[in-house]
Amino acid sequence: MTAFQEIWAPWLIGPFLWFAGIAGMGSVAYVLLKWIGVEEKRKELSWTLLISMALALVFVIADLSRPWNVASAIMSAVFGGTFGWTRSWMAVGIVLLLTGLLLTLLLALRNSGVKVLAPLTDAKWFDALLALVGIAITVYSGFLIAAAPGVPFWNTPLLPVLWIISASLCAVALVKLMIHHEAMSKAATRYGVALDAAELLAIFALLNLALYGGSVAAKQSAHTLAYGELAPIFWIGLVGIGVVIPLLLGLIMLKKENKYLGIAAAVLALIGALLLRVLVLQAGIFEPII
Secondary structure, eight states: OOOOOOSSOHHHHHHHHHHHHHHHHHHHHHHHHHHTTOOTTHHHHHHHHHHHHHHHHHHHHHTSSSGGGHHHHHHHHHHHTOOOTTTOHHHHHHHHHHHHHHHHHHHHHHHTTOGGGHHHHTSHHHHHHHHHHHHHHHHHHHHHHHTOTTOTTTOSTHHHHHHHHHHHHHHHHHHHHHOOOHHHHHHHHHHHHHHHHHHHHHHHHHHHHHHHHSOHHHHHHHHHHHTSTTHHIIIIIIIIIIIIHHHHHHHHHHHSOOHHHHHHHHHHHHHHHHHHHHHHHHHOOOOOOO
């Protein structure tokens, strides 16, 4: 049995990465829907983005040793000129998430009837900023893991790519769950099928690169996922339930849209995205020092 070193708590940082992906690429989806004129469920979607952004912050702060000191520490560092947002991935993440939280809060309030915010939130530059921050949050969440020292399984540029694909699937899932415009449902199905196929390829690429070309620790991490104690949840939960079944449902819906199949595929894709992050974190093993 592998002795996992919990570098980051999988069930704290995993949900943080998951909510960050939902909020990040969900923001991009919101802007695209707005630009093509889809009005349906705009209020509900904006509140979903805000709640996801807030929960991402809650989970990442909860993983810190003294989470109750975070607010005062940030304020002291900012006003003291020592906040190292250009030197620390965690500091970058806090800045991005707080920016995203502010933008989605303004958006949710505007969509809830606070019309005084309309000149701000209805501007094209606000949409562009929201989408840019959303993409940055998603990319950041991948580089946060990929840049972690001493864990070869994570130290690959493929990980941020996989995170973007998975977060984009989360955004598609939000659209399938909340937007029932026929044209948008069909478009979401097409994008979902393509992204599911890309995610499946990226997962197997990550696994095989580590198994056949990685260091000792990378091989051990990949072996644990493919054949070891994490294999059942990896193959059944992540690959089967989280990717393959949504892909098959999507292929069926390419011929004829079905609301209930769409909801099932969206829910399973969201579950798969969470499992992906938790399992990748849990399988991370330090390179042994010889």
